[in-house]
Amino acid sequence: MGESIDVVVVGAGQAGLAVSHELGRAGIEHLVLERGRIAQAWRGRWQSFCLVTPNWSVQLPGFPYRGSDPDGFMPREEVVGHLEGYAAACDAPVREGIAVSSLERRSRGFRLETSAGSLEATDAIVCTGAYQRPHRPAAATSLPEDLLKLDVPDYRSPSELPAGPVLVIGSGQSGCQIAEELHQSGRTVFMACGRAGWSLRRLGDRDFFWWAREVGDLDDLSSSLPSPAARLGANLQASGHGGGHDLHYRTLQHMGVTLLGHFLGTEGRHARFAPDLADSVAWGDERNAQFMERIGRLLAERGLPSIEIPKPAPLDARAPESLDLTGFGAAVFAGGFRPDYGSWLRCPEAFDELGFPIHEDGTSSVVDGLHFAGVHFLRKRKSSLLIGVGEDAAMVASRVAGSRG
DSSP states (O other): OOEEEEEEEEOOSHHHHHHHHHHHHTTOOEEEEESSSTTHHHHTSOTTOBOSSOGGGOEETTEEOOSSOTTSOOBHHHHHHHHHHHHHHTTOOEEETOOEEEEEEOSSSEEEEETTEEEEEEEEEEOOOSOOEEOOOGGGGGSOTTSEEEEGGGOOOGGGSOSSOEEEEOOSHHHHHHHHHHHHTTOOEEEEOOOOOBOOSEETTEEHHHHHHHTTGGGOBGGGSSSGGGGGOOOOBOBOGGGOBOOSHHHHHHHTOEEEOOEEEEETTEEEEOSOHHHHHHHHHHHHHHHHHHHHHHHHHHTOOOOOOOOOOOOOOOOOSEEEOTTOOEEEEOSOEEOOGGGTBOOGGGBOTTSOBOEETTEESSSTTEEEOSOTTSSBTTTTSTTTHHHHHHHHHHHHHHTTO
């Protein structure tokens, strides 16, 4: 490549494209590098994947959803198409198929090594997504060597897994959706559960995501979390399939998925699980109750009629603490993701102990000229979402513009 550019944006997902839109509006020369194709991370989702958030929440700057099904949930291909249309509409200067292997600070600006050569830039905006490195518990290494082990990004469909029962380790949105799909395909499914919030898909005549926006849940600041580690918590259990429906511990147990406690490890072919399923369910129920309280306060503040909120259905929290894995087809790890900047971004001082950027409104507080967008809970709960990434993109672009007088 061997060239210089004022601003380089790494990643062409919703964050990188939103940043590009805002930089373009400010008249700032820039280049967007994408290791694969536009919306590559979305392309890599499993075959039946669809949004969990409604289509109306796709609110990228200058390119809101204008389709005919605002209350629907876009499947994977439509999400990719929407982002491709966004890139075309704002004439984003994207170069596809260019992987960045390293980014390091120079005396003035940055040097990037890429699959197409080196590049110099004054500012670098990192938009490599909220879901970077799949997380596996330390006990994962104890599973039998001959058992197929997959992370969520590697899962495609039930038909691609070997015959036999499946153990899903992790119970956030992806884990619940994969467990449901596997069960519906005729598989026997066991799911190791952790702490995850949940909600009914619809409350009154509104989707729960509408309520989350209205009560201010999406604008909860990262500084309001009980601890920095809370950024790693699971998203609310729910599904957008079939027009959107409830999907949580109770619905999974009702359909026939066997719920287990935390995965502790394996001795021989016997997997062990903690006796903590009841505690995990109670934790999720408490978060649900807090969400319902926020809705109740909103209704009172706006003078709106109350809505009926049914109490959670009973759940049998008795769970096996040992499971013979003989004959199992696969184990699918769905325990969330962790930041992965350290593998290529040569500025270790720019990140906290969990690997998240140390920043102010998306601009590094440690490394001049380094910025971030699309990070989970970068500023707010919605920072990496299609409804919120534009707000952070505008702030970052404004700071870049301001540094140029």
